[in-house]
Amino acid sequence: MKIVIPLKRTIDPFVKPRIKADHSGMDLANVKMAMNPFDEIAVEEAIRLKEQGIASQLIAVSIGDDKTQETLRQALALGVDEAIHVSHHTDLEPLNIAKILKAICDQQQPDLIIMGKQTIDNDNNQTGQMLAALLDWPQATFASACVIDGQSITVTREIDGGLERLKLSLPAVVTTDLRLNEPRYASLPNIMKAKKKPLESIPLESLNIELKPHLEILKVEPPPERNRGKILESVDELISALKNEAKVIE
Amino acid sequence: MKILIIAEHDNQRLKPSTAQVIAAAKKLSDNIQLLVLGYQCGSVAEAASHLAGVEQVYLADAQCYQHFIAEQLTPLIVKMASEYDVIMASASTFGKNFMPRVAAKLNVAQISDIIAVLDPQTFQRPIYAGNAIATVKSLDDIKIITVRTTAFDPVETIDHSAPIVNAAPEPTHHTTEFLDLVSSNGERPDLTSARVVVSGGRALQSKENFELIEQLADKLNAAVGASRAAVDAGFVPNDYQVGQTGKIVAPELYFAIGISGAIQHVAGIKDSKVIVAINKDADAPIFQMATYGLVGDLFEIVPQLVEKL
């Protein structure tokens, strides 16, 4: 079984993001970057399927500037077999990313695509569902467990109201939620080995797909700030403040 | 401008989110229709027909829609889309699941999680865990929009009812099968629409101790939430997670108990009216945004609160 894992290099989740002074976008100059955390979970899941003897070939794909190759190397160090870098220098919207991924999947013909449910930068939560639509494959979003059985996959989904299990026929697209697994760290020997694994970089133009913008970002601003409140001394003071000052309880 | 809203429900009851999505839609146009996809869900269509501002309700009642599987829902919505300028649903796990699929089938973008409508083309949405608000302009003819429902006050239920029209299901070749649903929620108010939310974090240490949070919630008729750390540790079910990648809440009163205030958690509570933080670490980031803070051991403070309220 062949698995494609699309991934994105994003801001490190523990860094406070900055907005550009002219409000045209986010200021990512000299900001610590990392593999999108949900994509780390996708990579881990694929590696576990390989370790179980279910998957045989894992291919990571990422679209972005040259630095994206560092993130793909990280995936290789973790245990992915090959990587494809689609070189492009501006941030593309989810529909266009899904179209690029579809072109790659048309070439690669995977049996399964595992990817993050959202990136922690634009918080869109769209690309996996869009890719499934373009391929006309079934989808299971927000996965917290995956079990493959021959030509089908059973996915437990984290939804409002509980845990739902769906059975999908393969090929399919699965998007990861936080509880799917706990990603490992790459060992030093594996980081060394990853340098020799195949990483192909192709220009976006070589895929010959027609992409146009569907959205225009007019500006990016800071949210309204919450004021720092007060520290109270006792439970009685708190109850009194909630009743008499904030008037949120009776 | 004609708008179609996909109603959120469990085949028995309409979820409160639908009335909030209608409120967002009304900022765009008064020509609002609803689509209820489900199975044996006539009572849902009936409830939907009484929401202020709805001009017509389409009811697609068929077994294939019982479990809201994205592959099943998408074909009918895509077929109906050509008649509309905007399709909207709530940005819950319901809407997030099928709306991007609909958008891609229509070759248009989805605008996720809108919190404001500036004009019929222009919307605001939070990005980077709510650390920035983006103003985005849609260039598409059909707009697919999911709504952060906490940003909109629900429309009212009225006596007058809109007509209910049956819509025939649209078949799909997909065979995705629903196996089961392990439901997490008991009798508590819905987290995303509750007036009071009491959340606990890693500091609760165990499922047994988390009952302290439940006791306080009982006193306040509140919904119960949690940080990711508390969910990961198995103290509470997954859908209790509040934050950037869980549920967004904006109650009148939010309690963060034994929660440090990581940006991912704060992203989900920022719009609460009053935030109370209880934490033994006076330097915990949560105190920077809490309306009221108590520094101390939650295992002493919470039982006192339960007793005195």
Ligand SMILES: Cc1cc2nc3c(=O)[nH]c(=O)nc-3n(C[C@H](O)[C@H](O)[C@H](O)COP(=O)(O)OP(=O)(O)OC[C@H]3O[C@@H](n4cnc5c(N)ncnc54)[C@H](O)[C@@H]3O)c2cc1C
């Ligand atoms: C991709 C990604 C997505 C995420 N999404 C979310 C999300 O949606 N929601 C979310 O919540 N988190 C999310 N997180 C996790 C987030 O970064 C934090 O790790 C998490 O919120 C911490 O939970 P916590 O505050 O309960 O635990 P901690 O940070 O460990 O804080 C525990 C707090 O309890 C206090 N404490 C300990 N004992 C006591 C006591 N006896 N009495 C009083 N106080 C006490 C401590 O002082 C501390 O402040 C995400 C992380 C990533 C990487």
